[in-house]
Amino acid sequence: MTTPIHLSSQLAVNVLDARSLLAAFGVLGVAVVLFAETGLLVGFFLPGDSLLFTAGLLCTGTAGSPVRLSLGPLLAAAAVGALAGAQCGYLLGRRAGGALLARSSSVRLREGAHRAEELLAKYGYAKAIVLARFVPVVRTVLNPMAGALQVPARTFTVWQAAGGLVWSLGLTLAGYALGSSVPDVDRYLLPIVAVIVAVSLIPPAVEVSRSRRAAKAKAKEARG
Template structure:
């Protein structure tokens, strides 16, 4: 093997857990593929959906020092199509295979996500659970086949997964773009910024949990009286 080929080999390595590595290697197309895999295939539960969307939006601003610049309109389309198609695919897999695929998995994290997904569906109802799940890693992967296995009506699932999918993909991507456009060299602080974004994305779920607990407490107090 020649020396130039050896020199090129490190450039071919892609870290699938690193958003920036994925974007450098595959660009906008990679965003769509990752969105589909994370939301439609159980094997994609480990993929960095939140950080990928935010980083991709940031790179559209053209202020990063990576040398990579993406175009915002095709990025938004790729992210939305991948996420929506992935969720629908996961739902259909759940309808056909039931819980068999989850039962075969040995991943404790995946089973924990399945339990949280089922709890969301039972506690908040179909609409809220499907939308909120988009903002919770792992849960957004397993809720779709779980909804199919539990025979959530197709129209109900499709309507709310589209709403949640657009809020998630467009929201995080535009947030990255807005920050990249307003803060020079923001990519130097990418890790802490992504951490903040992930925390912020969990706020809707936290608010809903708080409301649910307050409602349960109020009902208990009313029953005692």
């Protein structure tokens, strides 16, 4: 039975703070947040990267927090939330087309949609679907965008599963590994999370750099 105190703490949860989410909802919160972030456009602001890393850290019991999670259930929840969310987003896009994105008034969401469309156009379905997992907001809008653009269901499912597992399990295990090996790692949690987010932007940045170099090479060949 849920006590009034516990219920009030859940209602007062800060959805932008990974620790607050984990303290209120535990492993179930990880699955729900990842599902919302990757499957529902309204979840584009949720802290997927920091949530996964912090949750992995809390499995070690060294993060100076009364919250203690179990690694096995956490990995399962992360995988289910990430994969089910992306598939849901794809189906919504396939049925509603671009109407959901067109009606959005969020500048960040529109920018994310533009970047997602660019990824799909430049790098092809497989690479774009995997890369999008590591870019906040883009991982939210690429899934319905793929559905609206009629990306083949089998192709989308295979590559969203591959990217989703690498992203969700990789960040979780990274947090767990760091918490297991570094004493008092909790002191450095905020800068570590910032680094994780920055590192998540490296794969798409590398691809953009390659694309620009290839475009310049083609331009030189055309002039020569």
